[in-house]
Amino acid sequence: MSTITLNDGNTIPTLAIGTGTALFGKDATNAISLAIQVGFTHLDTAQAYNNEDSVGEGILKSGHDRSELYVTTKLWKLPEGTTVEESLRESLKKLKLDYVDLFLIHNPLNHPDLKGLWKEFEGLKEKGLTKSIGVSNFQPVHLNEILEVATVPPAVNQIEYHPYVFTASTGIIDVHKQHNIIGASYGGLTPIVRAPGKGIEPVLDKIVARIAKDVGHPVTQGQVLQLWLRKKGFVTVTTTSKVERLQEYLVVHTLPDITSEEEEEIDTVGGKVHYRAFVSILFVLYHP
Numbered sequence: 001m002s003t004i005t006l007n008d009g010n011t012i013p014t015l016a017i018g019t020g021t022a023l024f025g026k027d028a029t030n031a032i033s034l035a036i037q038v039g040f041t042h043l044d045t046a047q048a049y050n051n052e053d054s055v056g057e058g059i060l061k062s063g064h065d066r067s068e069l070y071v072t073t074k075l076w077k078l079p080e081g082t083t084v085e086e087s088l089r090e091s092l093k094k095l096k097l098d099y100v101d102l103f104l105i106h107n108p109l110n111h112p113d114l115k116g117l118w119k120e121f122e123g124l125k126e127k128g129l130t131k132s133i134g135v136s137n138f139q140p141v142h143l144n145e146i147l148e149v150a151t152v153p154p155a156v157n158q159i160e161y162h163p164y165v166f167t168a169s170t171g172i173i174d175v176h177k178q179h180n181i182i183g184a185s186y187g188g189l190t191p192i193v194r195a196p197g198k199g200i201e202p203v204l205d206k207i208v209a210r211i212a213k214d215v216g217h218p219v220t221q222g223q224v225l226q227l228w229l230r231k232k233g234f235v236t237v238t239t240t241s242k243v244e245r246l247q248e249y250l251v252v253h254t255l256p257d258i259t260s261e262e263e264e265e266i267d268t269v270g271g272k273v274h275y276r277a278f279v280s281i282l283f284v285l286y287h288p
């Protein structure tokens with residue numbers, strides 16, 4: 001599994017299997033165990049998905065050592081009188097782990113005091129309860145707020161990212177670049193799964209044909225979308241209920257990069273369409 005080095009020196013595997021959409025609120029034991037057995041090392045869960053417990057079961061069932069894995073979880077809301085440390089310790093108990101690799105603030109709108117929250121996150125990293133700290137669904141205004149007080153800047157911002165939010169994401173990508181924050185994409189397959197027929201398919205098909213010819217085996221539109229994310233320096237957080245799709249996702253690391261011309265064509269054609277599948281309220285409130 002290829003990795004990216006984060007701004008805190010830790011490395012993150014570039015492909016993660018998530019338990020938040022298809023597996024939301026469901027028992028993830030078998031899905032996680034299977035994903036690990038076929039080669040996934042990066043597992044993405046969250047308190048809000050209500051399945052950290054079964055993610056922990058899946059890790060145990062896989063028989064793989066914890067040290068081979070990279071586990072991300074996310075803080076949801078903090079009930080009155082609870083500290084972030086207590087909340088993370090509860091997640092660790094469910095996951096049956098001593099630490100997570102990455103702990104994220106799931107949604108900035110859940111927290112009235114982002115600056116204070118971030119200082120608590122820094123304390124958790126200091127204590128070794130999480131190796132890295134980051135955020136999710138943050139817009140420039142939220143990142144700038146915590147960057148004012150951060151001793152440790154966020155390592156990752158997990159956001160919806162694909163060609164149909166390419167244009168709308170220009171501002172946040174600029175902030176990522178300024179502070180060496182790595183983007184992690186969820187919903188990356190949206191142009192073919194949730195919003196088909198909006199114009200990107202002919203571009204993807206052209207690249208599919210070029211790469212298939214070069215590598216000598218079939219390639220899919222989904223794999224090309226993942227290659228676009230890789231070219232953008234993003235981590236891909238995806239999911240599937242099908243074992244053959246797990247393999248399809250994993251094969252991407254053996255494929256060559258898309259060219260700069262191919263990247264630009266996806267940017268241009270995708271950038272003319274706007275389709276956001278998740279958490280649109282954030283963007284109604286904050287998109288300039």
Ligand SMILES: NC(=O)c1ccc[n+]([C@@H]2O[C@H](COP(=O)([O-])OP(=O)(O)OC[C@H]3O[C@@H](n4cnc5c(N)ncnc54)[C@H](OP(=O)(O)O)[C@@H]3O)[C@@H](O)[C@H]2O)c1
Nearest residue numbers: 018019020021136186187188189190237238239240241245
């Ligand atoms: N931080 C956040 O706020 C947030 C929000 C949303 C998601 N996430 C994380 O990101 C993970 C992945 O999210 P996502 O579901 O949006 O990922 P995605 O990669 O955009 O979509 C994955 C889905 O696409 C389907 N799929 C893949 N290839 C397909 C094809 N060729 N034709 C039709 N369907 C296809 C899969 O279904 P099959 O089962 O049929 O393969 C799977 O359900 C979540 O589980 C969660 O961990 C985070």
